[in-house]
Amino acid sequence: MLRFKLHKLTAIGTFIILVTACGEDNSQAQSQPQPAKTQIDVAQVIAKPVQAWFTYTTRLQAPQQVALKPRVSGVIESIEFTEGQKVNEGDLLFxxxxxxxxxxxxxxKAQVESAKAAFKQAESEAQRAQRLRKRDAISAEEAESRATAVAQAQAQLAxxxxxxxxAQLDLDFTQIRAPINGTISRAEITKGNTVTANQSVLTSIVSNEKMYAYFDIDERTWNQHFSDASAEDQLPVVMQLLGNKKYSHQGNVDFIDNQINPSTGxxxxxxxxxxxxEILRAGAFARIRLASQEAAQQVLIPEKAIxxxxxxxxxxxxxxxNTLQYRAVSLGDKYGEFRAITSGLANNDIIAVNGPAKVGPGMPVAPRKTDLDAxxxxxxxxDQAEPALLTAKQ
Structure with a gap:
């Protein structure tokens, strides 16, 4: 009986110890802090109309440019223009x-008057010879000679x-006039100097109503993006001048050459x-952007999110x-800090803005919502042009 009581007491004690130990373990487990979720910036993707374009460099050219030379030689008597001013066709310059x-x-003129008199006299003598010939007063040879003299006098007069x-043209050419409308440069040769016909450059004039920008598109790009285009389509372009941040000038393609250069492709x-x-000047360096297609809606995300x-x-x-999932995407063109996504994302998707720098697929996170601004x-x-500026300058 005593042994049974001892076993019973031992079992009860063991149970109490086990229950106490389990209670302590549960208490410690409950009091141990859970690991904090990583906070990341997330944002809903944006969808905007975007347009692909190509950039080319060039220098502006005037449609008309004249190096003005005299048609006759002589001494410059006066200069009749202000250097750098606009001139119109026909304005007197030198x-x-x-x-x-x-x-x-x-x-x-005196010789012409003399020739007229000689012609008139020869004509009169020929008429008189015809009358005399009818009466056989002169020979046929004499009458024919006088008729020939009329023809010679007429030719001499002509x-x-x-x-x-x-000579009158040469006299008129001593007044040198503007052959085109445009802006004139400085006088290269000044008053009192002798100039040589068709050799001496007096000044230059460039037309200023519009400017041309020639550029070369490689054969591959043309065939992929512009093969259906023609000059009649008037494809829109924008232009940036050196030193400007904006593409402040709008124009149109009005000429496409009739063959590909085999040397350059x-x-x-x-x-x-x-x-x-006069914002645009001939010879200015410029960048031209030409779009290959109409604007189309596409999803945009920050480049760093990829x-x-x-x-x-x-x-x-x-x-x-609030768990991050892996999503494969196809990339389109880049626009500043943003990249167009052609497939893989929907308009309502929410993405990790900073990409997989600190997080990875399958990781639960504490999202911190932000907005994307493009x-x-x-x-x-x-978007690249400045409509207000263009309106003011037109």
Missing amino acids: RLDPRPYAAQVSRL ALNAQLAA TLRVRATFPARA GTDLKNRFVLVLDEH SSVALTLK
Whole structure:
């Protein structure tokens, strides 16, 4: 009996110790803190109309440019323009000393009058010879000689009239006028200097109503993106001048060459821009952007949100349980800090903004919501232009 009581007491004691130990373990487990979830920035993707484009460099050219040379030699008597001003076709620019040419005109005018008198006399004698011939008062040979003299006098008069016209042209050419509308440069040769016909460059004039920008598109790009285009389509382009941040000028493609250059594998294309108050100048360096297609809606995400593994580009997408999921994506063009996604994401997807830098697929996170803002990013050619500036300058 005593032994039974001892066993019973021992069992009860053991049970109490076990219960106490389990209670302590549960208490310690409950009091141990759970690991904190990683906080990350997440945002809903944005969908915007975007447009792919190509950039080319060029220098502007004026449609018309003239190196002005005199047509006759002489001494510059006066300069009739202000350097750098606009001139119109026909405006007087230089005067050469006209006196030598005026003297030549006067001399030839006198010779023409003399030839007219000789012609009139020969004509009168020929008529008289015809009357005398009818009465057999002169020989047929004499009558024919007088008729020939009329033809010679007439030819002499015509030759002198031609010489007089040429001399008058030379006299007129002593007044050098603008052959085109445009902006004139400085006078290269000043008053009192002698100039040589068709050799001395007096100044230059460039037209200023519009500017041309020629650029070359490689054959592969043309065939992939522009093969159906023609000059009649007037493809829109935008242009940036050196030193400017914006593509502030809008124009159109108005010329496409008729063959690809076999030496370079490129096709020459020309864009035309209105000059607008001399903002554009011939010879200026410029960048041209040409769009290959109309704007289309695409998903945009920050470039830093995209990760790379051995096979794919991927994005971490937040699910309804705040767990990150792996999503393979196909990339489109880049627009500033954003990248267009052509497949793999929907408009309502929420992504890890900073990508897989500190987190990975399958990881539960504490999301910190932010908004993506692409309002300052040029997504189409129209976004790159400055409509207010263009309106003011037109």
